[in-house]
Amino acid sequence: MIKQIDLTNKKVIINRTDSIGDVMLVLPICTWLKANFPGIYIYFLGNAYTKAVVNSYDSVDEFIDWKELESKSKEEQISFIKSLNTEAIVHAFPRKEIAKLAKKAKINFRIGTSHRLFHFFTCNVKVDFTRKNSPYHESQLNFELLRPFGLTSIPSLEEVNEMTKYFVAKNDELPAFINEKLSSNKSVILHPKSQGSAVEWGVNHYVELALQLEQKGYTIFFTGTEKEGLMFREQVPFSENIIDTTGKLSLEQLIYFISKVNALVACSTGPLHIAGFTGIKTVGLFSPRRPIHPGRWRALGKDVHILVNDENCPTCAAKQKCNCIEQISVERVLNEI
Numbered sequence: 001m002i003k004q005i006d007l008t009n010k011k012v013i014i015n016r017t018d019s020i021g022d023v024m025l026v027l028p029i030c031t032w033l034k035a036n037f038p039g040i041y042i043y044f045l046g047n048a049y050t051k052a053v054v055n056s057y058d059s060v061d062e063f064i065d066w067k068e069l070e071s072k073s074k075e076e077q078i079s080f081i082k083s084l085n086t087e088a089i090v091h092a093f094p095r096k097e098i099a100k101l102a103k104k105a106k107i108n109f110r111i112g113t114s115h116r117l118f119h120f121f122t123c124n125v126k127v128d129f130t131r132k133n134s135p136y137h138e139s140q141l142n143f144e145l146l147r148p149f150g151l152t153s154i155p156s157l158e159e160v161n162e163m164t165k166y167f168v169a170k171n172d173e174l175p176a177f178i179n180e181k182l183s184s185n186k187s188v189i190l191h192p193k194s195q196g197s198a199v200e201w202g203v204n205h206y207v208e209l210a211l212q213l214e215q216k217g218y219t220i221f222f223t224g225t226e227k228e229g230l231m232f233r234e235q236v237p238f239s240e241n242i243i244d245t246t247g248k249l250s251l252e253q254l255i256y257f258i259s260k261v262n263a264l265v266a267c268s269t270g271p272l273h274i275a276g277f278t279g280i281k282t283v284g285l286f287s288p289r290r291p292i293h294p295g296r297w298r299a300l301g302k303d304v305h306i307l308v309n310d311e312n313c314p315t316c317a318a319k320q321k322c323n324c325i326e327q328i329s330v331e332r333v334l335n336e337i
Contacts, residue, residue: 004150005109005125009039010087013107016046017066018093019197020251020270023050024277025139025300026092028155028163029146030059036150043084045069045098052251053274058166066098074104081105090145091123099123111148131291138296164300167277169259172252178221178245182260186218188337189258189275191266193228198268199287199325203232208330209265210242213337221245221261223254223271263337267325268297276301283307283336287325289316305336 012033016026023046030042044054045064054063069077082105089102091112099122102110112119114126129144139160143151174182181187192206210220220242222232229246238244249257255274258264264275265283275282276299284306286294293316294306307328315322 005088005148007033007037007040007087007149010037011041011043011085013043013045013064013081013084013086013089013102014060014092015089015095015098015102016044016092017095017098018047020050020053021197021268021273021297022093022138023053024270024273025137026142027054027057027059027167028139028160028300029090029092029142030057031163031166032143032146032151032155033149034059043086049251052255053270056167056169056255056277058168059163070097074101077101078105081107091119092142092145094119096122109148111145113145133290135295137298139300161300161302164277164279164302169256169278170252172250172256174253174257174260175245175248177243178257181219181221181241181243185262186216187221187261187263188213188218189221189223189261189264189266189271191223191264191269191271192232193224194267194269195225195228198292199289199323200267201285201328202326203235205326205328205330205333206232206265207236209333210236212330212334214239214241218337219243221257223249223257265333265337268292268294273299275299276304279303281305281337283333285325285328285333287316287322288313289319289322307332307336 016023041061043062043064044060045066048065048067051063054060088109089107094116096118103122109125110123111125112123114128125148131141137157140154143154190206192203213220222244224246226247258275259278263281266272267285272284282299282304284299286308288308288311298306309324309327313324
């Protein structure tokens with residue numbers, strides 16, 4: 001059993017180089033570290049496209065772009081990591097090349113799950129836990145990796161939700177066609193796609209929802225990447241109050257934009273998590289199938305509302321592909337808003 005690691009006045013790297021939602025659900029562990037180790041300095045190693053999200057979270061001190069580091073020679077990578085003078089690295093997202101790099105850079109404590117074979121050769125502190133059948137939310141599971149630092153019990157979901165308050169949307173200039181519509185007290189973002197990361201509700205439902213919201217005096221904004229916009233623009237009856245923003249916003253702008261509307265509706269995807277962290281009304285549409293169910297992946301935040309069609313769907317219970325999410329009625333979503 002290793003002696004408890006003390007990070008007081010030390011530096012640590014949190015390694016999470018995957019998507020926006022996954023990154024956001026690991027951010028609360030940075031708040032726990034800040035609260036328990038005075039003077040700690042936290043580096044977050046991630047992919048460039050998540051930088052705006054990480055930089056919005058006050059418990060992180062500095063972002064390191066993995067893609068930029070990866071482009072350097074092995075010797076330059078090792079030299080850079082050594083120059084950070086870190087006491088520990090936490091592999092929140094197991095990645096063989098980063099685990100090898102941390103070992104070659106001789107970081108004192110290299111922490112990762114024992115359920116990755118390559119960690120037996122690269123990590124000197126291995127934490128034994130499994131995500132697959134755990135009853136915990138993904139954000140809570142990430143806290144398992146903090147046990148070597150003295151964590152004795154996993155925070156409740158309510159405690160983790162409190163940690164979203166350290167997420168602050170930075171003021172960013174929005175396009176004029178958006179700004180002029182934000183004066184309304186009734187503005188909603190609809191985010192129909194998920195870049196394949198989740199089971200989707202269906203563009204037809206979002207269109208019906210937009211039309212009903214418009215009748216009730218709302219301004220509706222459709223968001224997404226340019227590629228996603230090309231997939232559904234022709235299906236949406238855009239008008240003075242149903243507005244297309246797809247492909248027109250940077251991530252920094254999207255974060256700020258989300259923080260300024262009244263509500264957002266989406267399936268399990270990055271913007272849903274951003275909305276939850278910003279504190280606006282967040283309506284998440286989910287399949288109850290494990291391991292993609294809301295118990296594991298719901299957005300964090302104090303005004304998050306989760307809808308599934310049938311928590312006891314037999315097809316989902318059998319862990320088979322199912323589109324029961326499409327049976328969630330527009331009326332239910334409308335009532336949540």
